[in-house]
Amino acid sequence: MLEDMAHRAASHPSHADLLDYFRAVWSKVSAERQLRESLEKVPKNAGPLNSSSLVHRSLALMREVSPAYLEHFLAYVDTLAWMEEMTGASAPAAKEATRGRKPARGAAR
Secondary structure, three states: OHHHHHHHHHOOOOOOHHHHHHHHHHHHHHHHHHHHHHOOOOOOOOOOOOHHHHHHHHHHHHHHHHHHHHHHHHHHHHHHHHHHHOOOOOHHHHHHOOOOOOOOOOOOO
16 A cells, blocks of 8 residues: 555655746746847847847846856846835836925925
8 A cells, every 4th residue: 555655656746846847847938938028129230238139148148158047037037026016116216206396485384
């Protein structure tokens, strides 16, 4: 009976193993998608200092040197973007836009 259970456990991966596998696959797929999207944003006649071109070249080089690092880096950037969106980080931008203007005379009193 124990041998049968051990055989079944070996032939059927646990939920945690499956979750790890699908996370790894999703991370690779997502990194490739983001790399393709960065290439689409590069203008055809972009110069060497074009920001879109620099970003794409950096990501492509990162993929060549260390694909795992690229996946972790992009996951980190995605997390930061999500956190920025959740916290409403656009509010400080509105404050900065009004910083240069003088307050109305009636508003200060």
